[in-house]
Amino acid sequence: MERIWAPWRLAYVEIKQPEGCIFCQKPAAGRDTEELVLYRGESCFVLLNLFPYNNGHLMVAPYRHVGDFTELTADEGAELIRLAQRMVRVLGHAYHPDGYNLGMNLGRTAGAGIEDHLHLHVVPRWNGDTNFMPVIAGTKVLPDTLVGTYRTLSAALAALESP
Numbered sequence: 001m002e003r004i005w006a007p008w009r010l011a012y013v014e015i016k017q018p019e020g021c022i023f024c025q026k027p028a029a030g031r032d033t034e035e036l037v038l039y040r041g042e043s044c045f046v047l048l049n050l051f052p053y054n055n056g057h058l059m060v061a062p063y064r065h066v067g068d069f070t071e072l073t074a075d076e077g078a079e080l081i082r083l084a085q086r087m088v089r090v091l092g093h094a095y096h097p098d099g100y101n102l103g104m105n106l107g108r109t110a111g112a113g114i115e116d117h118l119h120l121h122v123v124p125r126w127n128g129d130t131n132f133m134p135v136i137a138g139t140k141v142l143p144d145t146l147v148g149t150y151r152t153l154s155a156a157l158a159a160l161e162s163p
Contacts, residue, residue, distance in 0.1 A: 023061045023117040036150055039086075039157060044079045046087055048146055048153075053123050055144045056091045056153065060084050061119040069106055069118060080120055087122050094156035097124035 026035040027045050036048040038058060049057040060083045062076045072080070088100055101123040105111035144152065 021065055021114065021117050023114065023119060024063075024065050027063060033150065036146060038150065038153055039083065041079050041083055043073070043076045044083050046083055048150055049121070050146070052146075052149075054097075054125065054129055055149050056095050056097070056124040058087055058091075058122050058153070059119040060087065060122065061117060065117050067116040067118060069104065072118065084120055084122055090153055090156045090160060091122070091124045093160055094152050095124055098127045099125045101125060 026047055027037055027040065029035050032038075032040070036050070037045055038048060039046040043064070044060055044062045046058055046060050049059055060080055062072065062080065064076065066072060066076075084102060088102075091097060091100070102120060104118060104120050105113075106115075106118075108115050
């Protein structure tokens with residue numbers, strides 16, 4: 001069996017889990033920039049991942065606290081996909097990635113860190129973004145901060161939505 005080591009993810013594993021649901025709390029806080037909420041739709045919203053695999057790693061989630069994929073309403077499911085498509089366009093405009101990973105981890109066994117509130121990961125990928133640094137040095141190189149990424153994506157979103 002081949003193993004893939006990701007030591008930079010240890011901070012995520014070791015972090016003390018906050019009380020309550022971040023996917024409920026962050027949009028409810030009303031401090032979108034501080035909470036890294038990038039976009040608000042009618043039934044779903046977009047926020048940056050605090051522990052990104054790459055710059056631009058974001059998540060799309062319904063406002064409603066729902067953990068069972070089969071319980072999404074038709075409107076929630078449609079908006080979730082529409083926002084994921086919009087964010088792929090925004091990421092393409094901002095960062096010009098070579099590809100994307102989009103996915104949901106449904107249930108703890110499937111890798112869900114927060115299994116009670118669905119969220120769709122959108123991860124931009126570049127040729128060579130997995131290289132020797134994580135393997136040899138135990139370091140993941142992200143060229144921008146979360147605040148910088150938020151600003152870049154906010155500007156790209158505004159540019160794509162302007163007439």
